[in-house]
Amino acid sequence: MELLKANVITLVEAALEAIGGDGKLVKSVLQPAREADQGDLTLPCFPFAKALRKSPLSIAEELCATMEPHESIGEIHAVNGYLNIRVNPVWLAKHLLSVGVDNGMEKPKRSVLIEHTSANPNGPFHVGRARNAILGDTLVRLHRLWGNEVMAEYYVDDMGKQVAVLAWALNALSREEVEALLEGRDPPNPLWATKPDHQHVRWYQAAQLLRKESEQSTEIEKAIGALVHASENGDEAVLKSFEAAYQPVLDGMLTTLGRLGITYDRFTKESVFVTNGDVASLMEELGTLPISKHAENGAQFLDLGERGLKGKTEFFYRRGDGSSLYATRDIAYHRWKWTQSNELINVLGEDHKLQAQQVGLTLEELGERRPEVMFYSFIKLPEGKMSTRRGNVVFMDDLLEEAKAQAAAVVNERRPDYDEETVATIAEAVGTSAVRFNIVNVSPEKGFTFRWEDALSFEAGSAPFVMYSHTRACSILRNVQQHLGTNQQAPEYTINTTMPDGLVQLLRTLALHDDCLEKVIREHRPHLFAEYILQLSNAYNGFYRDCHVIEGGEVNGFYFAVSELARQTLNRGMEALGIEPLETM
RNA sequence: GGGCGUGUAGCACAGCUGGAUAAUGCACCGGCCUCCUAAGCCGGAGAUCGCGGGUUCGAAUCCUGCCGCGCCCGCCA
Known part of the structure; x- marks a missing residue:
């Protein structure tokens, strides 16, 4: 959680210095906790043990006792040589509800051609x-x-x-x-x-x-x-x-x-x-390079072995007849x-x-x-x-038709009262979203075997699961709007100091949005964001279970604000994954 | 033969800039709809992280050897 890290890192550094350690090490060692119940950030103290001539267990305990308090820190514990820091949910809620899921990282605007x-x-x-x-x-x-x-x-x-x-x-x-x-x-x-x-x-x-x-x-x-x-x-x-x-x-x-x-x-x-003429002048220019060589028939190539290429090192850019090759172009x-x-x-x-x-x-x-x-x-x-020649291909048009048909069957079964047009709209959105999600959800470098039953899975871990969480949030919004009637002002609220588990988990998950997105952009690994959106949907379902936005005829303003932030974050995230954010399904 | 990638529960898949009990979904077992959409939620069971060595306080993660799978090694595109 970069947001929390930015707030506490100087305190951790100071604490480590205070017990005689090198504060500069904190930056690379302080990391997101692996398990949610360990906290949000953890500092393994093993690397400091040698220099301090103390056991990691006692270092963690000393740090825990030395750390200055901060409004962003909820709890801090020393466990088995780890210093575990948990965010203060009240502080986090305040932050998220005022500035949104932005984690404060710099985002210089870049222009990218993909x-x-x-x-x-x-x-x-x-x-x-x-x-x-x-x-x-x-x-x-x-x-x-x-x-x-x-x-x-x-x-x-x-x-x-x-x-x-x-x-x-x-x-x-x-x-x-x-x-x-x-x-x-x-x-x-x-x-x-x-x-x-x-x-x-x-x-x-x-x-x-x-x-x-x-x-x-x-x-x-x-x-x-x-x-x-x-x-x-x-x-x-x-x-x-x-x-x-x-x-x-x-x-x-x-x-x-x-x-x-x-x-x-x-x-x-x-x-x-x-x-x-770009290709012709390119070939001229390539010909002047020191690593450019001629074959017997006049074809030209670069010897990229001299630039570290292994295996076959000749890279042909001009044929014997003078014409260009695909790679040249x-x-x-x-x-x-x-x-x-x-x-x-x-x-x-x-x-x-x-x-x-x-x-x-x-x-x-x-x-x-x-x-x-x-x-x-x-x-x-x-x-x-897959091979067109041998006839074992699955055309995308056929897949999408099948996806839509199967989605329609599910909608008809679960919502018998929906009219034909509504069913068709939902089925199309569910079908195409499920197909996309099925593919983005796995890491690109991994071999992928297409299976109908996976592509058309509408259960947890799929696009419809995400879509369903989103429709729940939309439904809450509709109900609240109806409740407010003509007075569309969102209700005032104060942030509760005691929060149900599902709410805390949702806030913590929302706080990870930018961390994840930043990494995904940097490493070109979209599947990590798909996994995050799944997590967020799951967290929203937990919130939905624990927190009733409308209860006893009253709107809980705080819960509603959190629900709305989650709804908007889900909505934008779904758009980014090509999942259609339906309002009802 | 050489290069690149990959191997994690019955199946699929995350984690791979080293950190605690290896996450998730399907399938399996059990529970929850007089309460904001049950396409949901809660609980259970299930893993020699391909195999062997090495580095380290600590290895699924790094190094190395082997094995399986995929892709590439055209004066094709």
Whole structure:
């Protein structure tokens, strides 16, 4: 609890000095207590034992006796060599109700460019791709909650082989040919008959089949190769035809993402850096670097082994035919990004680790900084890796439909009096929130296996659990407003000196909000904030159990103020996690 | 073969800038709706923290060796 630490650290330092210790050590040793019943802060006294020639137990006891009192300190105890400090709930309540959950840390306003999703626009969004978008969007929202200015950017790969395949197929194959080729596969879900991503992907899949298995595969490969080559040389007609091919697909993907509340501030096309000459001049500049070398056929690479890269150290940035590679364009893109913002964060799959390192090292070689990267592991199905080709994918559109249907069943069961429209609204919010939460809730670097029963769990530890706590707080607000009638003035209150356990726990949890958010922003680990919001909901439920805001026809002003602070904090936190804060459910 | 990551209760997952009794959810056992929404609350049971060594007053956490799993090691994107 940074708030308490800031208030008591000088007292602890003074106490340690008074018994002959080095006060400067306190700063690094004084830490949040591990268990809530130990207190809020703890000072393990073991590190001081040697210098003071005393046992940690007696040091803790001496410190306990020496410490000056402070209004922020509720209790202080020496236990087993630890000095445990518990916050004074009255002081904490006063602080929280006057300045809010702000813990007093400095928050210099930063401007951050976060690039995420950036999926190839060649087919519908599937759950495997979703981790990037959900983590990225959550990171964007968390930064905004912290007060940073954020640009959320989608880098559109509009000139690679994948787009070329799509463009070629849409041009060369008729609907009948496509359907004939795909016969025997799962037919497309009729629900998405008008969604272009689900439609156009059929052409892409048919083309992939032809490339692999047909007799004309070499000619097809040649045709596609020519398109790729033309696009890399900035051929405007080809780039236009690419755009015509991918844009409807991208739009379809964005519709799906929009349903999850994921939006972007800007789309930047890869081809821009080819057509505007940035890539060409970049390659010139790279060629002047001392670590740049030539291959036999004229291709060029940097030898990054000299910069500490292990394993394969040659990083090719120019092909033998003089054209650029994806990574080259990525470097040009990053140079441009540095002109847009002074802080860059990329959300990338673990398969991009090597390339991110190559790009990062190259940027440093050019005198730029390397961007920060949040890596995540892939989502797989219980049956194994997700693959469009083998047909074991879960499309996000299907998942969201299923989530909504299951949520609707729960609502119908629990609230039989709700009308159809209300049920639909709640079900949509619960479904999408549950899906998002299921994914942000686990640490990104951990492998993730998608399971329907987990994604659609509506119990404790899920988004609906959080949503439910929030609706309770909303319900209290409504009841209080009704109680106050036309006089909407919030009731006066004094802070009780004795507080039920649930209330104290809620106050302590609220006090941790900024500590957690600060860490999450610093380390790019959104799941920690998800865990915090779960804790906060749990704490609110405890408060709800112990403290009746309206009792005997009277509104308890103090309880109401705490309930409102919790409601607002929950609400903002939910927004930051992409959980829809419903008022009733 | 090399690099990076990961391994914690039946399942899932937190903790990993070293600190006390390893947190949480699911599943399991028991209790709570004349009282602000029971999608909730309270209690119980369940863990050789992958295995072996080392550093330390103290190791799930740091170092090291082994084992399992994932990803990467294209003049692809």
